[in-house]
Amino acid sequence: MYIGIDIGGTTIKYGLVADTGLVSNKHKIATPTKKIDLYTVLKGIVSELSQQGVVKGVGVSAPGIIQKDGFMTTGGAITYLYGVNLKEELEHLLNLPVRVENDANAAAIAEKWIGNAQDASNYLCLVLGTGVGGGIIINDQVYRGGHGMAGEFGYMLTQTLDWEREIEDFSLNRTASVITGLCQRYNKEILSNGQANLAGDDASYIISLALSGDTIANKVLNDYTEAVSVGLLNLIGAFDPEIILIGGGISANTDFFEKLVQTFDQLLRAHDSLNYLKNKTVGQLKPTKLRNDAGLIGAVYQLHLDLLK
Incomplete structure (x- = not known):
C-alpha cells in the first residue's frame, strides 16, 4: 500500500491508497503556516498510517509549478515551499520513496487510473x-x-x-x-x-x-x-x-x-x-469522477508506476 497526501493552501487531505487505487483511512488537517511545522505534520501522518501495514512510498500532490524531480518553482499559496526540492527533503525525512506532483496534474492522471479517462x-x-x-x-x-x-x-x-x-x-x-x-x-x-x-x-x-x-x-x-x-x-x-x-x-x-x-x-x-x-x-x-480524492490518488499513481519500472 501507499500513503497519499494532498497539500492544499488551507487543508491537507491524506489516506492509504491500495495498488488498485482504493482509498481508505482518510483524514484531513489544517495546513501549517511554517515549513518546519509542515514537515512535523507529514512525518506524523506517515507514522500514523504506517501502523496499518507495510508502506511502499508516499505520493504528494501540491499546488504550484513543480518540476519532475520534485523541485517546486512555486507553491501556490504555500509560499514557504517556493524553491524547495520537496521530494528530496521528504525522502530524507521519511526514509521512503516519494513522488511530488502538481495537484491538477495529479487529478488528471488519477482519472486515467480509476476515473473517467480510463x-x-x-x-x-x-x-x-x-x-x-x-x-x-x-x-x-x-x-x-x-x-x-x-x-x-x-x-x-x-x-x-x-x-x-x-x-x-x-x-x-x-x-x-x-x-x-x-x-x-x-x-x-x-x-x-x-x-x-x-x-x-x-x-x-x-x-x-x-x-x-x-x-x-x-x-x-x-x-x-x-x-x-x-x-x-x-x-x-x-x-x-x-x-x-x-x-x-x-x-x-x-x-x-x-x-x-x-x-x-x-x-x-x-x-x-x-x-x-x-x-x-x-x-x-x-x-x-474522483473529486476530493483525485490529488492524493494521482500522486500515488505516478509513484506506483515509477516503482513498477
Whole structure:
C-alpha cells in the first residue's frame, strides 16, 4: 500500500491508497503556516498510517509549478515551499520513496487510473476553483512543458484587452474561476442593484437562483459558462483531446454541468469549422469522477508506476 497526501493552501487531505487505487483511512488537517511545522505534520501522518501495514512510498500532490524531480518553482499559496526540492527533503525525512506532483496534474492522471479517462490516452483536465488550473495527458503521460508549467490554462487571455488595466483581468483565471468569475461577479451585480442577498463564495446558491429564474443570477451564470466554454473551444483547437474532464467542486453540481454542456454546444454550433468537426474530432466534456480524492490518488499513481519500472 501507499500513503497519499494532498497539500492544499488551507487543508491537507491524506489516506492509504491500495495498488488498485482504493482509498481508505482518510483524514484531513489544517495546513501549517511554517515549513518546519509542515514537515512535523507529514512525518506524523506517515507514522500514523504506517501502523496499518507495510508502506511502499508516499505520493504528494501540491499546488504550484513543480518540476519532475520534485523541485517546486512555486507553491501556490504555500509560499514557504517556493524553491524547495520537496521530494528530496521528504525522502530524507521519511526514509521512503516519494513522488511530488502538481495537484491538477495529479487529478488528471488519477482519472486515467480509476476515473473517467480510463479509455483515453490523450485528454485534458480543466479544474475550476479559486483559479483555473489544468492537466495535460499525452499518450498516457503527464505533459509538463519545458519548465513544469504546462496546464496553467488560467493564464490564457480570452477577452478584448483594456491596456489601462492589468491584462490578467481578461484571463480565464479571472473570468472562468469560480470565485472571481462567478461568485464575486454575482455579489458585485447584487450590490450595484441595491440588493442584499449576497452569495459569498457559494456557487451552488447562485446556480439554484439562476435555475429558479432570478434575472441577475441567470445573467451571471450565462456569462460564466460562456467564459469557460470559450476556453474549452481554444483548448480543443490546440490539443485535439479525446475528452476534456471538468474538475473542481463545482463540477459535482449536475445542474451546473448540464448548463455548461448546453452553453458549450451553443458556441460550438456558432463556430463553423469546429461545428463541422462535431462528432468527428471534437472531444466530449465529462465531469471528473474522483473529486476530493483525485490529488492524493494521482500522486500515488505516478509513484506506483515509477516503482513498477
